[in-house]
Amino acid sequence: MTDLPEHPDFLWDNPEPRKSYDVVVVGGGGHGLATAYYLAKQGITNVAVLEKGWLAGGNMARNTTIIRSNYLWDESSGIYEHSLKLWEGLEEDLGYPILFSQRGVLNLAHSLQDVRDSVRRVEANKLNGIDAEWVDANGVKEICPIVNISPDVRYPVLGATFQPRAGIAKHDYVAWGFARAAHELGVDLIQNCEVTGITTAGGRVTGVETSRGRIAAGKVGLCAAGHTSVLARMVGLDLPLTSHPLQALVSELLEPIHPTVVMSNAVHVYVSQAHKGELVMGAGIDSYHGYGQRGSFHIIEQQMAAALELFPVFARAHLLRTWAGIVDTSPDASPIIGLTPVENLFLNCGWGTGGFKATPGVGDVFAATIARGKPHEYAEPFALDRFTTGALVDEHGAAAVAH
């Protein structure tokens, strides 16, 4: 019998939690790991990331890896374009491959109103220095030849916005890259450690109760995506969030046939081809609240019907697997980042269906917010109090998946 190959070195340790940290980050997904990395990079290294399961095993492992910054409003352009610029240098920064592929994204328009909204968004993007163009149906066909642009379908393709710098990255590698780099800078990554309580004294956070004991903390940052409402309730904080299952699926491996990313808000499917060759497809969210990490079959059925109309060539592809992540959606389809009524407790949530693209950007912005104790300029518009003041950042039209 031949020997098994030697096991590669692990990218990070699994330390026992210490009694106390300067900063505890709750949630070991992309946002939590990136936040810890950017905290450590600015010298705040007495940091723990607490993950109830395994690192990056929640939404980070369940998303469709699309990266873009073609949002409508200046506030969103600020943070998403900041993130895209960080993506463009991330492989060198982390010293780790993330397979970032700027293959562009097409957001399809299927009605006259879609066309008007799309052209408006392209112009808004240009004003914010973001690469964007409007292409007609023939232009769509040129960029992605397998798209069906026949006018004889229920929702014909009338054109699309195109952002050439958009693309995909390998989500697991992104998480591992951040985890390795944070670990090397001295951050403790603690898995199998569920936060069961948040302790406060005199309106100020003092630490967390966990399945592995009490951990004192000077500051606590929440990066738990779909489960943030549950954590916030531990300190009596209500949030304008609802958690829903969001489903995705992949096909078997295929030859390279799909050169870009295609998204359709109207018929609710978004497709790219992974580096190995799977077609990766996302659906809309299930309508109901849910934490079960599984969704409804009829959502997948609608998504497949839409995919087949847009891409008749997919008809013989076999579905390999489906899954769901739990996304926390906010009323204006924009995230909530910043301070809370509890001193030193910081909030990063409400990314809905589109948190992955923000990973490096929000890591940087949230780390700065935690370090300074006041919102980073890109976080400022996304404060919790906008739901009282009415200064919403309504991005339903650019979120690409209806919330």
Added chain:
Amino acid sequence: MQLIPCPWCGPREEAEFHYGGQAHVAYPADPSAMPDEEWAKFVFFRDNPSGPFAERWSHSAGCRRWFNAVRDTRTHDLLAVYRLDEPRPVIS
């Protein structure tokens, strides 16, 4: 596919129904006297528990009537189904 027991039509497939969000959210009694914080709560803030949750459903492809249900958001199990004018059942 999940079967949802409509109080009038009996168990039907989930695809026949439309979801209406949290149940028992009453319109403000005195809207003009309400401060912004409370308006924000009424308009934007909804319960989001991991566990039993009282919510509204409409049997939109059937009898087209609204009803309430208590559903466990972790398992999707429907623990109770009741009419709009009935109080939320106590679930042990």
